[in-house]
Amino acid sequence: MLYKRLKTNYCKTILKGITFPFLLIVAWEIAARLGYLNALFLPAPTKIWYAFVQMVADGSWAENLLASLQRLAYGFLITVCLAVPLGLAVGKAKNFQNWVNPTLSFLQQIPPIAWIPIFILALGIYEAPKIAVIIYAAFFPVFLNTVQGVKSVDPKLVEVGRAYMLSPLRMIRQVYIPSAYMSIFVGLRLGLSNCWRALVMAEMITRTTGIGAQIWEGRDLMQPDRIFVAVFTIGLVGLIIDIFLKRMECKFMPWKRTNDGKTQ
Amino acid sequence: MSNFSNNLSYKGENEPLIKVNNISKTFSANWGKVQALRNLSFSCKREEFVAIVGTSGCGKTTLLRIIAGLDYPTEGEVLFNGKRVLGPGPERAMVFQEPRLFPWLTVEQNIAFGVQGGRSKQEIKELTARIMALVGLEDFRQAYPHELSGGMAQRVAIGRALAFEPEALLLDEPFSSLDVSTRLRLQGELLGLWQKTGKTILLVTHDIDEALLLSQKIIIMSPAPGTVKKILEIDLPYPRRPDDPIFWEKKEYIRQNII
Numbered sequence: 001m002l003y004k005r006l007k008t009n010y011c012k013t014i015l016k017g018i019t020f021p022f023l024l025i026v027a028w029e030i031a032a033r034l035g036y037l038n039a040l041f042l043p044a045p046t047k048i049w050y051a052f053v054q055m056v057a058d059g060s061w062a063e064n065l066l067a068s069l070q071r072l073a074y075g076f077l078i079t080v081c082l083a084v085p086l087g088l089a090v091g092k093a094k095n096f097q098n099w100v101n102p103t104l105s106f107l108q109q110i111p112p113i114a115w116i117p118i119f120i121l122a123l124g125i126y127e128a129p130k131i132a133v134i135i136y137a138a139f140f141p142v143f144l145n146t147v148q149g150v151k152s153v154d155p156k157l158v159e160v161g162r163a164y165m166l167s168p169l170r171m172i173r174q175v176y177i178p179s180a181y182m183s184i185f186v187g188l189r190l191g192l193s194n195c196w197r198a199l200v201m202a203e204m205i206t207r208t209t210g211i212g213a214q215i216w217e218g219r220d221l222m223q224p225d226r227i228f229v230a231v232f233t234i235g236l237v238g239l240i241i242d243i244f245l246k247r248m249e250c251k252f253m254p255w256k257r258t259n260d261g262k263t264q
Numbered sequence: 265m266s267n268f269s270n271n272l273s274y275k276g277e278n279e280p281l282i283k284v285n286n287i288s289k290t291f292s293a294n295w296g297k298v299q300a301l302r303n304l305s306f307s308c309k310r311e312e313f314v315a316i317v318g319t320s321g322c323g324k325t326t327l328l329r330i331i332a333g334l335d336y337p338t339e340g341e342v343l344f345n346g347k348r349v350l351g352p353g354p355e356r357a358m359v360f361q362e363p364r365l366f367p368w369l370t371v372e373q374n375i376a377f378g379v380q381g382g383r384s385k386q387e388i389k390e391l392t393a394r395i396m397a398l399v400g401l402e403d404f405r406q407a408y409p410h411e412l413s414g415g416m417a418q419r420v421a422i423g424r425a426l427a428f429e430p431e432a433l434l435l436d437e438p439f440s441s442l443d444v445s446t447r448l449r450l451q452g453e454l455l456g457l458w459q460k461t462g463k464t465i466l467l468v469t470h471d472i473d474e475a476l477l478l479s480q481k482i483i484i485m486s487p488a489p490g491t492v493k494k495i496l497e498i499d500l501p502y503p504r505r506p507d508d509p510i511f512w513e514k515k516e517y518i519r520q521n522i523i
Contacts, residue, residue, distance in 0.1 A: 156364050163334060163358045164378055164428060174377070178368040255368050255408045 043225045048232075051225035060214070065233060068199060068210040071127065075134025076195050083139050083191075084184065087146025088176065097147070104140070112137040112198040116205050130202040130210075137198035138191035145187025149180025181253055189245045196238050211237075279346070280307035281464050282331060282432060287340030288489075289326055299489040300326045301337070306483050306492055310431075313458055313465045315475035316483045319522060323490025324468045325361075325436055331466065332358045332434050345431070354380055357425035359435045363417035365409040365424075372396065372405040374420050378427035391427060398457065399423040415446035422454070432464040439474065451477055455502060472518050476511055477504050484521050494521050 025045050031037050032044035039047075055061035090096050112133045119129035153176055161175045177184075203212025211230050218227035289301040300323040308314045318324045329335040331342050333352040342349040344356065352358075357378065365374045376392045383391070396402050399419045409417055418438055425433055435454075439447040455478055458465050469475055475482050479498060486493040496514065504511060 156360070156362070157366060159334060160360070160364050160366075163332060163352050164424075165352050165354060165380070167381065170381075175366075178366065181368070253368065255410065 039224075040222075041224050043228065048225045048228045051223070052229045055226065055229055061229070061233070064209055064211050064214045064230075065237070068203065068212070069237070071130050071134065071210065072192075072195055072199055075131040075199070076138055076192055078131070079135045079138040079142055079191060079195070080188070082135070083142035083187075084146050087143045087184075087187075088150055088172065088180075090143075091147040091150025091180070092172075092176065104144070108140050112194075113201045113205075116202055119202075120206060125206045125208060129206060130199060133198050133202040134195045137194040141190035141194060142184070142187040145183045145190070146180060149183030149187075150176055152183065153179040185245070185249050185252070189242060189249075192241055192245065193238060196234070196241065200234055279310075281310040281312075281345060282308040282466065283343040284327075284331065285341050285343065287327075287330065287337035287342065289323070289330065289335070290338045301330075302489040302491050304340075304485075304491050306495060308432075308464060308466060308481070311462050311464055312481060313467070313479045314481045314483065315467045315469055315479035316485060317469055317472060317475045317518060317522065318485030318490065319487055320470055322485045322487035324470075324485055327485075327490065328358075328434050328436050328466065328468045332356055334358070354428070355431040357428040357430035357433055359418075359421050359425045359433065359438045361437045361440060363409070363414075363421040365417055365420055367409050369408075370405065371401055371407050371409075371412070371420050374409065375401075375423040375427050378424035380428060391429075395423045395426050398426065398460070400453070413446075414442050415450055418442065418450065419453075422457070426457070426461070426463075430463070432466060435465065435467045437469055438467075440470070447474075452503075454478065459502075472515055472522070473506060475518070476514055477506070482518065484518055486521075486523070 028037075028042075029045045032039070032042065032047075037044075043051075052061065090100065115136060116129065116133055119132045123129040123132060157175055157179065158171070161171045166174065199210070200212040200215075203210035204216050205212075207213045207216050211234055214230040215227050218224065218230065284304060284306050286303050286305050287301060288299065288303060291298045291300055304327065316324050316327065326335060330337050331344075331349065333349050333356065344353065349356075366377065369377060372392055375395055376388055379388050379391055393402075396405065399422055401416070401419060401423060404412065404416065409420070412420065422433075422435075422438065439450050442450065451474060454465075454467075457463075458478075465479075467475070467479060476498065482496040482498060483492055484494040484496065485491065496518065498514065500508070500510060
């Protein structure tokens with residue numbers, strides 16, 4: 001009974017969420033058919049759809065998407081392996097923050113795209129500079145949120161760990177990391193969406209393969225419908241990744257799954 | 265069996281398990297120094313149930329933390345089993361005023377948290393199961409702390425301390441935030457646990473009734489700076505009744521000495 005209600009609620013939420021885009025597309029289609037829009041840069045949604053079908057058929061859509069996703073996966077994994085342990089260490093060290101904070105704040109102000117030319121000069125135009133950009137884009141949110149998570153550990157729980165004679169390793173694994181989960185997850189979500197955006201920019205500039213390269217190719221060949229396919233793909237994939245991460249969050253943190261969100 | 269227990273208590277049954285030797289504790293705040301404890305001494309025998317009573321702010325929690333090894337005395341020393349306490353140890357488990365459970369662990373996992381290192385998975389499971397039965401939590405194995413009532417949560421905290429398998433349990437006003445009926449029930453359960461397990465128990469409380477209902481010895485502390493005012497042996501049989509005239513007499517005596 002409750003499950004059924006939850007399910008219908010869920011469907012309702014989805015339905016509400018897609019109403020607005022749906023209306024917008026219908027309006028766009030009508031405007032395009034009536035000739036109010038310049039087909040050179042605003043092709044009709046049906047035309048975009050045909051371009052999409054064609055791109056799926058000739059394999060270019062999947063090829064570019066996979067190229068981008070692969071880079072995203074590598075870059076993001078490397079970032080997580082670097083930023084989380086480093087964040088844990090820095091969060092635990094008391095005075096370390098004072099040493100690195102100004103530098104971090106400085107670096108944080110520089111958008112990843114500003115580094116792309118340097119990365120290209122140093123690393124060429126193939127995979128390396130793109131992955132470097134991704135790492136740069138995701139590092140700060142993941143690192144800073146991990147530090148914040150460790151800093152906000154309840155000292156009373158740390159004391160419990162001390163009273164129960166936890167080894168330093170167990171203390172980190174069983175007290176610090178679970179306490180910081182929430183914050184780390186926020187960092188991961190932010191980092192991943194930063195990654196995705198930075199990757200598209202990197203691909204647009206280096207122009208080899210990937211969704212970003214496809215956009216630029218569409219411009220070169222005057223194919224606005226293909227550009228729109230790529231742009232919408234970016235948005236949709238980003239959305240799916242975020243939904244997926246939110247799901248993971250619920251799976252990893254069953255104690256947060258309650259309605260009121262209160263913790264002990 | 266007798267051989268085994270003889271080995272354990274080679275110092276003799278009458279040697280105190282916990283000996284607090286003339287300890288003082290001064291805290292330095294940014295506005296000056298505060299003496300929390302001054303020249304405080306008492307001892308506690310093996311398997312004895314001792315209560316420390318005093319008004320709030322008399323330093324009884326500080327005293328317990330020093331015995332637990334979570335804090336250090338400025339002067340003096342605490343001996344446990346003849347050895348000087350220099351930090352937390354495997355023979356002492358602390359139950360805090362708040363349950364302090366880990367919100368990301370289930371009841372079962374929270375209790376297993378107390379199990380000391382070097383045990384196999386099977387041993388941990390058995391020990392945890394035994395303790396959950398002991399504190400009456402079998403039906404809540406998979407529950408998370410936020411799904412428990414205050415009394416339940418404190419039971420888990422006591423279970424975690426028992427899973428540590430200490431010689432002595434140190435309890436810091438464990439029932440002070442519970443409602444009256446839950447408190448009475450848990451007091452009864454604690455008494456039962458003590459009789460079943462034979463642990464040495466040191467209970468800090470500001471509730472005179474609680475101390476009189478449970479303990480064999482009451483240490484009355486006076487505040488500012490905290491020091492031992494009187495030590496009272498209670499040789500009433502269990503279960504004790506608050507309407508017993510001797511109970512009343514002792515209660516009156518403590519009330520007069522506590523300030």
